[in-house]
Amino acid sequence: MGDRGGAGGSRRRRTGSRPSSQGGGGPAVAEEEARDVGAGGDPPAPATAPDKDEDGDSAVGSGHWDLRCHRLQDSLFSSDSGFSNYRGILNWCVVMLILSNARLFLENLIKYGILVDPIQVVSLFLKDPYSWPALCLVIVANVFAVAAFQVEKRLAVLFSYRDVNLWCRERRAKAKAKATSASAGKKANGGAAPSTVSYPDNLTYRDLYYFLLAPTLCYELNFPRSPRIRKRFLLRRLLEMLFLTQLQVGLIQQWMVPTIQNSMKPFKDMDYSRIIERLLKLAVPNHLIWLIFFYWFFHSCMNAVAELMQFGDREFYRDWWNSESVTYFWQNWNIPVHKWCLRHFYKPMLRRGSSKWVARMGVFFASAFFHEYLVSIPLHMFRLWAFTGMMAQLPLAWIVSRFFQGNYGNAAVWLTLIIGQPVAVLMYVHDYYVLNYEAPVAGA
Secondary structure (H helix, E strand, O other): OHHHHHHHHHHHHHHHOOOOOOOOOOHHHHHHHHHHHHOOOOOOOOOOOOOEOOOOOEOOOOOHHHHOOOOOOOOOOOHHHOOOOOHHHHHHHHHHHHHHHHHHHHHHHHHHOOOOOHHHHHHHHHHOOOOOHHHHHHHHHHHHHHHHHHHHHHHHHHHHHHHHHHHHHHHHOHHHHHHHHHHHOOOOOOOOOOOOOOOOOOOOHHHHHHHHHOOOOOOOOOOOEOOOOOHHHHHHHHHHHHHHHHHHHHHHHHHHHHHHHOOHHHHHHOOHHHHHHHHHHHHHHHHHHHHHHHHHHHHHHHHHHHHHOOEOOOOOOOOHHHOOOHHHHHHHOOHHHHHHHHHHHHHHHHHOOOOHHHHHHHHHHHHHHHHHHHHHHHHOOOOOHHHHHHHOHHHHHHHHHHHOOOHHHHHHHHHHHHHHHHHHHHHHHHHHHHHHHHHHHHHO
């Protein structure tokens, strides 16, 4: 019966493909279908549309064209296929990354045991409370800020003539600018913009310390303001700050410190193969801690401060992870510093007649100076490794933009971030170790 039913199904498909001269079925067709049913086959399917199963595919036996299983198409990995959903491969990369780092973490735990001790970090600050250079600098910075404020406030008298003429021009243009300022002052959440402040009404301690505490380096008389403090958003950022701080301390104590300590002997013996091995071993935890630090500082901390102060401009970073050139990375990973360099360094040099290349070199030179300053002062030594690394970004940017494009450029940027920072870390740690441990022993 099953064979006959299958044959009947085949006959039905062949019948359905024949043209009929009587508007949908002649006597021969009806006679053949009746013969099929009498032989034990299934009832004939209607000739209107093929049946669909629950997956959306055509049911077997619905028409002769269902036998066709091939069509003109490209393989998914071919660029002409237009396929772009590689989410599964990305998940595979994440799983492989977790497994490989889990092995390294287990190896570290077996070899060194548990080294995480948050109390040790706190004790370092409480041991000698009079040697906190960062806190001292913050306190002394207020003296310079107040001095600059008082100078600016005294000079305001000399600008009264200019202000009077400015107010007259503003009054004449007030009617014309009223509609524009009202529409531009609308926020996305529906809040209205506060009244604007003009010079010298901004010369108050409230305005000065708002600028000093706000997450920005560029001063404005009227910062964009958010309408309210979102308590849930602020709580999430504070919890992130607390958790990520402990995570960074734990990774440094458990993972980086033993690796750095084991790197001193290869540096002392100038064993280049072991130095490279230590460098690659240090690259993974160093890069992971750097990524955590980026999220902790630029997203959690700065958004928490901005939320407390209702600071409206939250563009602290852009999509630097998609950088296809070194220049794009430096323009987008630290927006507050980039805006300051652009506003107070790069554009003034262009206005004074400097070329773009000279202005760009000047910006990198200033950035290299401050990078070296921030490392050399706490370590009490001057080695120029950070300065050299920043100045090396100029030829590196030219090489990447010249020889690497698209995904290759993005891979080159990631490679410089992963490898470049551990090199600087090892250089400073080696010099600090030689200066503070080997030199005193040799002298004794």
